[in-house]
Amino acid sequence: MEHTLYVQRKPIGAVNHYNRSIRAKRRNRQCRLSPSAGILYAARVKYEHLVQINDPLNPLIDPLSRDKLWRGLMRYIETPVAFVEGLDRGTVTARHDNLLQRELQFGRHTVRDEVTLVPMQRIHVATRATPEIPAGTLTITIEDHGMEILCVRFLYETFPQGHPPVGAEYREAMKVAYKHAGIDIIRRIREYAQEGRLDRLH
Numbered sequence: 001m002e003h004t005l006y007v008q009r010k011p012i013g014a015v016n017h018y019n020r021s022i023r024a025k026r027r028n029r030q031c032r033l034s035p036s037a038g039i040l041y042a043a044r045v046k047y048e049h050l051v052q053i054n055d056p057l058n059p060l061i062d063p064l065s066r067d068k069l070w071r072g073l074m075r076y077i078e079t080p081v082a083f084v085e086g087l088d089r090g091t092v093t094a095r096h097d098n099l100l101q102r103e104l105q106f107g108r109h110t111v112r113d114e115v116t117l118v119p120m121q122r123i124h125v126a127t128r129a130t131p132e133i134p135a136g137t138l139t140i141t142i143e144d145h146g147m148e149i150l151c152v153r154f155l156y157e158t159f160p161q162g163h164p165p166v167g168a169e170y171r172e173a174m175k176v177a178y179k180h181a182g183i184d185i186i187r188r189i190r191e192y193a194q195e196g197r198l199d200r201l202h
Contacts, residue, residue: 045158047175050143051186053150062190066142066150068198070120072189073140073152075198077115077123080104083188109133134160154182 054063064072076083077100080090089105098117103110113127122141129135139155156178192198 044160045156045171045174047157047178048153048155049179049182051152051154051182053152053186054148056148062194063148064150064190064193066120066144068193069142069150069152069189071198072192073123073142073185075189075192076185077102077117077125083185129159129161129163134158134163152182152186154178154185 052061053069055061056063078092080102081087084090084104086106087104088107091103092100093103094101098119100115100117102113102115104113105111109130109132111127111130111133113125116124116126118124120142122139125138125140127133127136127138136156136158139153141153141155143151143153145151156174158174189198
């Protein structure tokens with residue numbers, strides 16, 4: 001199922017309220033945040049949503065160039081602590097051309113992933129499975145829909161082999177969390193752009 005979202009300059013109180021609710025459920029049901037900015041449960045899930053970046057017919061949406069959008073997405077990859085709630089430390093441990101390896105620390109738990117870049121177009125994050133968290137992927141794609149309309153597609157997948165299954169309620173909670181995670185990434189990128197932190201000299 002695909003959802004198109006228009007991210008504007010809005011207070012994030014509702015999202016914070018949602019995050020508090022998720023944290024409470026996570027404590028009660030032993031759910032865990034993934035470094036792919038979502039929540040991973042032991043069930044196969046594939047979910048995608050679309051966030052519209054530019055719309056020349058909507059003055060409430062501040063336009064972003066593809067260049068600035070890409071630099072913002074790279075901030076998400078290289079400094080994930082600023083984007084992912086619950087992440088204590090994120091380190092790029094290896095870099096070769098368009099391939100990065102990262103180590104992410106969530107409390108006492110360490111998660112490792114591999115990031116493949118197609119510059120100015122796509123980011124693919126593959127998270128390794130741990131005893132607590134199944135493997136998962138996040139693919140972020142910049143799409144040009146013509147008429148100066150840019151969108152970002154977030155595609156999440158989990159691979160639960162070796163982990164016990166969970167019910168439909170958990171899977172639906174994952175999808176909601178994924179959607180809000182994507183919205184928060186774009187909102188933070190917009191904040192960086194407004195502060196001038198995505199200009200080339202920065």
